[in-house]
Each structure stands twice: as structure tokens, then as C-alpha cells.
Amino acid sequence: MEDILNWISMHEQMIYIVILMIFVGIEVIGRVPSVLHTPLMSGANAIHGVVIIGAIIVMGKAEPDNYLALILGFVAVVVGTLNVVGGFVVTDRMLEMFKGKKKREGNQ
Amino acid sequence: MLSNPASARRGNLVAAAGMTVAIIATIFLYRDDEGNRLHNYGWIFGGIIIGSVVGTLAAKKVKMTAMPEMVSLFNGMGGLCAALISIVEFDHLLHSPVLGWTMYPPLSGLGIEDLFADANLSARILIILLGLIIGSVSFSGSMIAWGKLNGKVKDFSFKGQHIFNIILLLIVLGISAYLVADGGSKLFELPGSHSGNAITDNAPRFYSMLFGLVLVLSLAYGVLFVMPIGGADMPVVISLLNSFTGVAAACGGFLYDNKVMLTGGILVGAAGTLLTILMCKAMNRSLGNVLIGSFGGGQDTAGDPAKQQGHYKEILLSDAAVVMSYANRVIIVPGYGLAVAQAQHACHELEKLLESKGVEVKYAIHPVAGRMPGHMNVLLAEADVSYEKLQEMEQANEEFPTTDVVLVLGANDVVNPAAKSDPASPIYGMPILDVELAKTIIVNKRSMKPGYAGIENDLFFRPKTSMLFGDAKKVLQDLIAEIKNL
Numbered sequence A: 001m002e003d004i005l006n007w008i009s010m011h012e013q014m015i016y017i018v019i020l021m022i023f024v025g026i027e028v029i030g031r032v033p034s035v036l037h038t039p040l041m042s043g044a045n046a047i048h049g050v051v052i053i054g055a056i057i058v059m060g061k062a063e064p065d066n067y068l069a070l071i072l073g074f075v076a077v078v079v080g081t082l083n084v085v086g087g088f089v090v091t092d093r094m095l096e097m098f099k100g101k102k103k104r105e106g107n108q
Numbered sequence B: 001m002l003s004n005p006a007s008a009r010r011g012n013l014v015a016a017a018g019m020t021v022a023i024i025a026t027i028f029l030y031r032d033d034e035g036n037r038l039h040n041y042g043w044i045f046g047g048i049i050i051g052s053v054v055g056t057l058a059a060k061k062v063k064m065t066a067m068p069e070m071v072s073l074f075n076g077m078g079g080l081c082a083a084l085i086s087i088v089e090f091d092h093l094l095h096s097p098v099l100g101w102t103m104y105p106p107l108s109g110l111g112i113e114d115l116f117a118d119a120n121l122s123a124r125i126l127i128i129l130l131g132l133i134i135g136s137v138s139f140s141g142s143m144i145a146w147g148k149l150n151g152k153v154k155d156f157s158f159k160g161q162h163i164f165n166i167i168l169l170l171i172v173l174g175i176s177a178y179l180v181a182d183g184g185s186k187l188f189e190l191p192g193s194h195s196g197n198a199i200t201d202n203a204p205r206f207y208s209m210l211f212g213l214v215l216v217l218s219l220a221y222g223v224l225f226v227m228p229i230g231g232a233d234m235p236v237v238i239s240l241l242n243s244f245t246g247v248a249a250a251c252g253g254f255l256y257d258n259k260v261m262l263t264g265g266i267l268v269g270a271a272g273t274l275l276t277i278l279m280c281k282a283m284n285r286s287l288g289n290v291l292i293g294s295f296g297g298g299q300d301t302a303g304d305p306a307k308q309q310g311h312y313k314e315i316l317l318s319d320a321a322v323v324m325s326y327a328n329r330v331i332i333v334p335g336y337g338l339a340v341a342q343a344q345h346a347c348h349e350l351e352k353l354l355e356s357k358g359v360e361v362k363y364a365i366h367p368v369a370g371r372m373p374g375h376m377n378v379l380l381a382e383a384d385v386s387y388e389k390l391q392e393m394e395q396a397n398e399e400f401p402t403t404d405v406v407l408v409l410g411a412n413d414v415v416n417p418a419a420k421s422d423p424a425s426p427i428y429g430m431p432i433l434d435v436e437l438a439k440t441i442i443v444n445k446r447s448m449k450p451g452y453a454g455i456e457n458d459l460f461f462r463p464k465t466s467m468l469f470g471d472a473k474k475v476l477q478d479l480i481a482e483i484k485n486l
Helices: A002-010 A012-030 A034-061 A067-107 B005-029 B041-061 B064-095 B113-149 B161-189 B203-226 B231-255 B259-282 B287-293 B317-325 B336-340 B344-356 B375-382 B393-402 B472-485
Strands: B329-334 B360-365 B390-392 B405-409 B440-445 B465-469
Touching (some): A002 B113, A012 B259, A034 B005, A034 B064, A067 B041, A067 B064, B005 B041, B041 B064, B064 B113, B064 B203, B064 B231, B064 B375, B113 B161, B113 B203, B113 B231, B161 B203, B231 B259, B231 B287, B317 B405, B317 B440, B317 B472, B329 B344, B329 B393, B336 B375, B344 B375, B344 B472, B360 B375, B360 B393, B375 B390, B390 B393
Parallel strands (some): B329 B360, B329 B405, B440 B465
């Protein structure tokens, strides 16, 4: 029990972030109209590509002789980037579909 | 910024910019506990460039109708990334277990190491394993979902699969619990300890094996988890897997004490979970029903070959043209068939033509019409259909009784009355568009074959309904020609 409490007190800040982000996440979804749910899913997909930062750290700290870290790290960076870049481009394409509509209505 | 379509695109760009800043900052500014900066810049930039080029090309060249698949594919990539990170970190741990302790230099030297080290090591192992399991499940599951949406993977299930899946999951969790509990203490004894104890001396290899087992079983679980679920339910599954990957990313955040990863990860995890729940609500099915119930019931109802197809009426193109031109109000119900036929522009042409003849034309959009929420909206937006003409299900249902003609274009399950009347139907309970309340219903399909969910649709055999067979685009164009001739 003591171990757990000690762990919590050492990671206080992280735990605050977890709780806060849960609230923010729920708030964000609540404010989005259902027609935007799919682009939102795609956007969220791109955002969890932030995992690429972990891959960068892995690669960055890999010793020249640690082939496992080098190779896996490299693959991780590539796929992580795919997630981020692919995710944002797909989201952009989805949102682009709404542009024409709104622009026309702005002109009327 | 995401709350309305106009500013949403800018919101997306802002997010992308933020991500870029975070990545660049990490590359150049990161310092670990010993104050070392990152090296291997060549590899890092190389990887980023490859990923960016491939990602952009893939995302730009794909057809709009393939968008949900791409979301799943890229989601899988994220899961894979998290799993790979866990593999490397576990390997790191096996070779220098005291690493877990050096995360907290301020306290070292106070002799408190022993007190905290066990817990820290266990915690670290736990987080690594969580990242591995969640990342792997998300990766393999997303790959299967990708396959399902582009038609390459068929539904597959075997009897007792759900029990099997649960047992598999329990095994994964069991091994993980052992690694966390045992590894926390044993690993710490490793450096320089020659206790002569055969078990602890061989521990690294043993732990590696267990770790590998967790990896393989997690991948298998991901596959088996998604396999039995029908393609129509994929968007819900993808949303769920999306939140899984978010949590996996958050685990990475804990591993590196990195607030950016943690923030992004938990945000997506929470938002994704809520989004999944909302999608289920729109289908009026519980998440459990989507994940497990899927086609268990289907075998009993849809496969009732003795039940007659019944008699359906066909309508001639010329008659359809007349009926629609002289109607007061026409409501169009678009479905996936419209998207497949890429007939949205022809549809808009028909709408404009009818309106020029004084007919009021509106569109009834069911929340799960198409392959993803908002699919029909996007499709019609592409054809410049005015936003105001799109009605949500509740509004449309109120207008059907005073509507002369309903034109169903490639929609099937969303207008299937079995959802109301047949408790054994897989779609039972799902709110549908009550097109039956209108005076005349014209259904356009290519043939009488069942729709995506594979269920017979009684609507086609009702008295007020007539069928207009053919490819949506051609039928619409022919209709337009006919109406112009009137």
C-alpha cells in the first residue's frame, strides 16, 4: 500500500494531467455536432500520433551497437509519422468537403 | 474551433502545427536525466521523411469512400508504434534494471532506493506491458478493420469464440501480472548478483520469453476481437480502437515522463471512448451488443429461406418521372449505394430540376447511413447540395406523413421496418426513417439482393412501395431526361 501511495506522490503532476484531459476530452466531444463526428475521429487519430515522440526518444537514445533499438526505433518513427501525417491529411480532406457549402452560404 | 464545419478545418491545421512544434522541440531540446541530448538525427529525420511522404501520398490519393479505412490503417500504425516502444524499453530494462531507479536522481544517495525501487520497477514494467498489450491489440485489430472495410476480409467467427477470446485475454493479463509482481523484485537483484540461483540468473531469457508470449497473444486477441464484427459496425470498432491507441500513447508518456504524450494520449482516449458511446446510441444498440451480439442473432432470422420474398412492384421510369414532377414534396433518402455509384451530382441535378418545377425537395439523413457518421452529408456536400435541405432523422420522420414521394437511393437497412417489428432481427431497436408514412415510396437498388447487413427488407414488398432497378447514377440521369420531356 505504501508503495502505491509513494508512487502516486511522485507522479502527482502526471495524474493531474490524466484527470484534466479526461474532462477536456469529454467536453470537446460534447461541443461537436454529430455531422462532424467522423472528421473528429480522424483528427483524434492524428493526435494520438503524438506517440511518435516516444519513438524519437527511443531512436535518439539508441547506442550505435544496439541493433534492436535502432531498427525497431526506426520502424516506430516511420509508422508513427504515418499516423500523424496521414491522420492530419485525411482529416483535412474530410473537412474540405464542408468548405464549398459554407462558402456559398456566406455569399448568399 | 471544431464545433462548426467552417472553422473546423482551421482547427485541424492548428493541431497539426502544434504537433510539428512538439516533434521538433523533442528532437532538438530533449535532455534525459543525465543531461544527454538525442543523437541519431540521421535515422530520425530519415524515418520522419519516409513516413511523411508515404502518409501524404496514401492519404491524398485514396477515394473519399475509402476514408474510414485510412483512419483505421493509420490508427494501426499508432498502435504499432506504441508496441514497438514497449519492446525496446523492456529490452532496455532487462539489460540495465537500475535504469528504473535513475529516473529520480534527487532521491538517490539517501538510501531510500531500496524502498522505492521495487515499486518503481514494477510500475515501469506494468506501464511497458500496458503499452505493449493495448498497442498490439489496437494494431492487429485496426489492420483487420481496414481489411473488412475494403472488402478483403470476410466476417469470421466460430462457436464459443467469445469465451475463447475472454480466456485469451485472461492469459495475457495473467502473464503480465506475474511479470509485474515477480519482475519488480527479481530484476533488481540482477546486476552483479551471482546468487547461484539458476532461476534469477536465467531470468532475462525467461522474462523475454514471457514478454514475447504477451506480444503474440495480444496480437492474436486483436484479430479475434474484430473478426466476427460485421462491416457495418466497423466505424464503432474503429472509434474504440482509436481510443485504445490514445491510451497506449499515454503509457508512452508515463514511460518518458513526457507531458505532451500523456496529454495527447489521454485526450484521445477519453474523447474516443465518448465518441464510441455516442455512435452506439445513434444506432440504439449497446456497445456490448455491437461487439458481441453482432451476427449471433443473424443466423436465426435472416436465414429463414422458407419465408417468401413476397411480391414486389416495379415502376416504370416514365411513371416515376410523372409522380415526382407533380408531387408537392419529395424527400430523398440517400444511402451507401449512392456513394458507390458516385451519383451525388446526378442527385443534385434531379433536385434542382424538381425544384424548378415547384416541387419541394429535401433529404432525410439517417445517422448511420453510409459507412460512417456524416458520410451522406459529406457526399452531398461534395455535390453542392445546400446544407439546409438535409434533415436529421427526427425532423424527417415528422414530415413523411405529408410527403408525396420518397425516393430511396441505395439505402436499405436504415429504412427497414424489421427494426421496429421483428425482435429477432439484428437491427431490432435501431431507429429508422419511417418512409412508410409517405404516400408513395420509390426504391432504387441495383437488384433485390440484401443490403450490407444481409437482411431482407420488408419495405420492398409493402403496397405503397415500388422498385426502380438500376445503377443509381444511370437511373437518376434517365429520370432527369424523362422529367425534362414532360
